[in-house]
Amino acid sequence: MLSIKNLHASIEDKPILRGLDLEVKPGEVHAIMGPNGSGKSTLSYVLAGKDDYEVTEGSATLDGQDLFALAADERAAAGLFLAFQYPLEIPGVATMTFLKAAVNAQRRARGEGDLPTPQFMKLVREKADGLGISTDMLKRGLNVGFSGGEKKRNEILQMALLEPKLCVLDETDSGLDIDALKVVSEGVNALRAQNRAFVVITHYQRLLDHITPDVVHVMAKGRIVRTGGPELAHELEARGYADYVGEAAA
Amino acid sequence: MPAVQETVARVREIDVDQYKYGFVTDIESDRAEKGLSEDTVRFISAKKGEPEWMLEWRLDAYRRWRTMVEPNWARVDYPPIAYDELYYYSAPKSTPGPKTLDEVDPELLRTYEKLGIPLREQEILAGVEQRRVAVDAVFDSVSVATTFKKELAQAGVIFCPISEAIREHPELVKKYLGSVVPTSDNFFATLNSAVFSDGSFVYVPKGVRCPMELSTYFRINEQNTGQFERTLIIADEGSFVSYLEGCTAPMRDENQLHAAVVELVAHDDAEIKYSTVQNWYPGDAEGKGGIYNFVTKRGDCRGKNSKISWTQVETGSAITWKYPSCILRGDGSRGEFYSIAISNGRQQVDSGTKMIHLGKNTTSKIISKGISAGRSQNTYRGLVSAHRKATNARNFTNCDSLLIGDECGAHTVPYLEAKTSTAVFEHEATTSKISDDQKFYCLQRGLSEEEAVALIVNGFVKDVLQQLPMEFAVEAQKLISISLEGSVG
Ligand SMILES: Nc1ncnc2c1ncn2[C@@H]1O[C@H](COP(=O)(O)OP(=O)(O)OP(=O)(O)O)[C@@H](O)[C@H]1O
Numbered sequence: 001m002l003s004i005k006n007l008h009a010s011i012e013d014k015p016i017l018r019g020l021d022l023e024v025k026p027g028e029v030h031a032i033m034g035p036n037g038s039g040k041s042t043l044s045y046v047l048a049g050k051d052d053y054e055v056t057e058g059s060a061t062l063d064g065q066d067l068f069a070l071a072a073d074e075r076a077a078a079g080l081f082l083a084f085q086y087p088l089e090i091p092g093v094a095t096m097t098f099l100k101a102a103v104n105a106q107r108r109a110r111g112e113g114d115l116p117t118p119q120f121m122k123l124v125r126e127k128a129d130g131l132g133i134s135t136d137m138l139k140r141g142l143n144v145g146f147s148g149g150e151k152k153r154n155e156i157l158q159m160a161l162l163e164p165k166l167c168v169l170d171e172t173d174s175g176l177d178i179d180a181l182k183v184v185s186e187g188v189n190a191l192r193a194q195n196r197a198f199v200v201i202t203h204y205q206r207l208l209d210h211i212t213p214d215v216v217h218v219m220a221k222g223r224i225v226r227t228g229g230p231e232l233a234h235e236l237e238a239r240g241y242a243d244y245v246g247e248a249a250a
Numbered sequence: 251m252p253a254v255q256e257t258v259a260r261v262r263e264i265d266v267d268q269y270k271y272g273f274v275t276d277i278e279s280d281r282a283e284k285g286l287s288e289d290t291v292r293f294i295s296a297k298k299g300e301p302e303w304m305l306e307w308r309l310d311a312y313r314r315w316r317t318m319v320e321p322n323w324a325r326v327d328y329p330p331i332a333y334d335e336l337y338y339y340s341a342p343k344s345t346p347g348p349k350t351l352d353e354v355d356p357e358l359l360r361t362y363e364k365l366g367i368p369l370r371e372q373e374i375l376a377g378v379e380q381r382r383v384a385v386d387a388v389f390d391s392v393s394v395a396t397t398f399k400k401e402l403a404q405a406g407v408i409f410c411p412i413s414e415a416i417r418e419h420p421e422l423v424k425k426y427l428g429s430v431v432p433t434s435d436n437f438f439a440t441l442n443s444a445v446f447s448d449g450s451f452v453y454v455p456k457g458v459r460c461p462m463e464l465s466t467y468f469r470i471n472e473q474n475t476g477q478f479e480r481t482l483i484i485a486d487e488g489s490f491v492s493y494l495e496g497c498t499a500p501m502r503d504e505n506q507l508h509a510a511v512v513e514l515v516a517h518d519d520a521e522i523k524y525s526t527v528q529n530w531y532p533g534d535a536e537g538k539g540g541i542y543n544f545v546t547k548r549g550d551c552r553g554k555n556s557k558i559s560w561t562q563v564e565t566g567s568a569i570t571w572k573y574p575s576c577i578l579r580g581d582g583s584r585g586e587f588y589s590i591a592i593s594n595g596r597q598q599v600d601s602g603t604k605m606i607h608l609g610k611n612t613t614s615k616i617i618s619k620g621i622s623a624g625r626s627q628n629t630y631r632g633l634v635s636a637h638r639k640a641t642n643a644r645n646f647t648n649c650d651s652l653l654i655g656d657e658c659g660a661h662t663v664p665y666l667e668a669k670t671s672t673a674v675f676e677h678e679a680t681t682s683k684i685s686d687d688q689k690f691y692c693l694q695r696g697l698s699e700e701e702a703v704a705l706i707v708n709g710f711v712k713d714v715l716q717q718l719p720m721e722f723a724v725e726a727q728k729l730i731s732i733s734l735e736g737s738v739g
C-alpha cells in the first residue's frame with residue numbers, strides 16, 4: 001500500500017530524512033518509535049505534502065501512485081490521512097462546519113456528490129458518540145479551547161469520517177489520560193480493515209498494548225534502523241534507544 | 251436572491267425605466283459639457299425639471315464646493331482627480347465601450363462565470379455596446395414592479411426616484427434633504443449636493459412597518475444614478491424599514507469617480523436597517539480602471555428610542571472612503587454598524603463609522619471585520635464620541651483584522667471622545683493572520699487552498715453576515731470567497 005524507497009528530505013537545507021525505506025501492506029499496522037528529533041514527524045509531513053520540506057531523493061507511492069506528484073489536498077483525497085501531533089486551531093469555524101467541508105471536498109475530488117446534510121449530521125453524531133465528543137464541542141471553533149485530549153479525539157473523529165486508506169498517527173497518545181487512551185485506541189481499532197493500513201508514531205508501549213502492531217520500526221537520525229515484531233517495542237521500553245543512536249551515527 | 255436573478259432584475263430595471271418614461275436617451279445629444287460650472291449645475295437641474303428652490307440649493311452647494319479642498323487625511327493614495335475633465339451629467343463613454351466580451355478584462359469575466367451569470371448578462375454588466383437586449387423581459391418585470399408599488403402605496407410608503415420626489419413631494423424633500431448631511435459637510439458631499447444625478451427616496455409614515463425589503467430589485471433609474479447618487483430615507487414615528495442597496499455582480503462603470511450621499515432620519519421609536527453590498531470594479535491586476543468610491547452615509551436618530559443600523563459588505567472599488575455614521579440625538583436611541591471590508595490586489599480601503607452620542611442613555615455597537623489580501627491596504631477608522639449631556643452613553647466596539655499573505659496591511663485608527671464621565675466605551679481589537687500551518691491542516695483534510703481560505707474567512711466574518719437578510723447573506727458569502735481568489739498560493 002505504502003512504499004517508501006531511499007527517502008531523503010530536508011528543511012531549510014538541513015537534511016532530516018536520510019535514506020528511509022518503509023513498506024506497509026494493506027491491513028497492517030506499523031509502529032514507528034524513535035528518539036526525539038529523529039525525524040518521525042518530518043516523515044509524516046513529507047508524506048502529507050507540507051510546503052517547507054524538500055524531498056531531495058527517493059520515492060513514496062500510495063497504491064502505486066506517486067505521492068510527490070500530488071498536491072497536499074490531492075494526497076488527502078487519494079486516501080492519506082495524518083493525525084497531527086499538534087492539531088491546529090481555527091477560530092470562528094465551527095468544528096461541524098469544518099468536518100462537513102472536509103468530507104465534501106474529498107467526495108468531490110473523487111467525483112462523488114456532496115453528502116446530504118441530514119445524512120452527514122447523523123454520521124457525525126454516531127462517530128462522535130463513540131469517541132465521547134459532545135454536541136457542544138462540535139459547535140465550538142475547530143480545536144479552539146479544546147484540551148489536549150479533546151484535540152486528539154477530534155483527530156480520530158476526522159479520520160473516522162474521512163475513511164482514508166492510509167492513516168498516519170503522530171503521537172496521538174501523548175496528552176491522553178488512561179480512559180481517553182482507551183477510547184482513542186478503540187476508535188482506531190474499529191477502523192482497522194483489510195484495505196486500510198496504519199502507521200502509528202509513538203514513544204510508549206502503552207498505546208501498543210491497545211493497538212497491537214504487526215510490525216515495529218525503530219527510527220533514528222532519519223532512517224529506519226531496526227524492524228521487528230511487537231516484542232521489539234517491549235525491548236525498547238526496557239532498554240531505551242542508546243544502541244540505535246550509536247548505530248545510526250556510525 | 252441568487253446572483254443570476256439579481257442580475258436579471260438589474261437588466262430588467264434598465265428596461266422598466268425606458269418603458270415607464272417612454273424614452274431612450276440619446277446620450278450623445280443629451281449631456282452637459284465637460285467640467286463643472288454654474289452652467290453645468292443649471293443644466294442638470296433643468297434636465298430634471300426641478301423647481302427653483304432645488305436649483306438654488308444646488309448652486310449654493312456648488313459655490314461652496316469651489317472654495318473647498320479635497321481631504322487627504324485618509325490612508326488612500328491616488329493620482330489627482332481632474333474635476334474639470336469629468337462629465338457631470340449623462341457621462342458619455344470617454345472611450346468606446348468594448349465591442350465584444352473578448353475586449354473585457356478576463357478576470358472580470360471569470361468572476362461573472364463563478365457567479366453563474368449567463369453570457370448575455372455578462373455583456374451588459376461589462377458595458378459591452380448595444381446593451382439594450384432583454385426586451386422580452388420588459389412586460390413581465392413591469393407587472394412585478396407595479397405589484398410592488400401598489401402594495402407599498404397601500405401601506406402609505408413612498409418609494410421613488412429622488413428626482414420624482416423633488417417634483418411630487420417637495421415639502422418632504424425640502425424638510426429633510428441636507429438635514430443630516432449638510433451641503434457644507436465635506437468636499438465629496440458638497441460636490442454631490444451640487445450635481446447629484448438621482449437616487450432613491452423613501453418615506454415610511456407613522457406606525458407603518460414597511461411590508462417588504464426595499465431593494466434595488468425594482469429601483470428605478472438605476473442606470474443613470476451610479477456616479478453621484480443621492481438617497482434619502484425617512485422613517486416616521488414608530489415605523490420600520492429595511493433597505494438593501496447594491497448587487498453582488500461586479501459592475502463596471504465608465505465613471506471612475508463616485509461620490510454618493512445617503513441620509514437617514516429616524517423619528518421616535520422608528521427603526522431603519524440599511525444593508526449594502528458594494529462590489530464596484532476594483533480595477534485590473536495593476537489597479538487600473540477601478541472605481542474611486544467616496545461615500546457619505548449618515549443616519550440621524552432624531553427621535554427618542556429610535557434605531558439605525560448599517561450593515562455593509564465592501565469588496566469592490568479601487569479606493570473606498572466611507573464612514574456610515576449615526577447621530578444619536580434622541581434619548582435612548584441606538585446605532586449599530588456591522589461591516590465586512592475586504593481588500594485584495596491593489597485595493598485601498600479607508601472605512602469605518604462614527605457614533606455621535608448626544609442624547610441620554612444612547613447606545614451604540616460597532617462590529618468591524620477587515621480582511622486584507624494581496625498588496626492591499628485596509629484601514630478601520632472609527633470615532634465614538636459622547637456629548638456633555640449624553641449621560642450613560644454606551645459603546646461597544648469590536649474591530650478585527652485578518653491578514654492573508656505578507657504584502658498587505660491592516661490599520662486600526664480608533665478615536666474616542668467622552669465629555670461625560672458617565673460614558674462607558676469598550677473597545678476590542680485583534681489582528682490575526684491565516685497561518686501556513688492552518689492552511690496545511692485544511693489541505694491535509696482535502697480542502698483546496700482557496701476553500702481553506704474561504705472557510706477561515708467565513709468563520710471570521712460570520713457575526714456580521716448574520717446581520718444581513720438571509721438571501722443577501724448567502725450571496726455575500728459567495729462574493730467574499732470570489733473576492734479573495736488569487737490571494738492564495
Ligand atoms: N522548521 C525547522 N527548521 C529547522 N529544523 C527543523 C524544523 N522542523 C524540524 N526541524 C528539525 O528536524 C528534526 C526532526 O524533527 P521531528 O519533529 O521530525 O522529530 P520527531 O522524531 O518527530 O521528534 P519528537 O519525538 O520530539 O516528536 C529535529 O532536529 C528538528 O529540530
Ligand SMILES: [Mg+2]
Binds near residue numbers: 040041042085170
Ligand atoms: Mg514528532
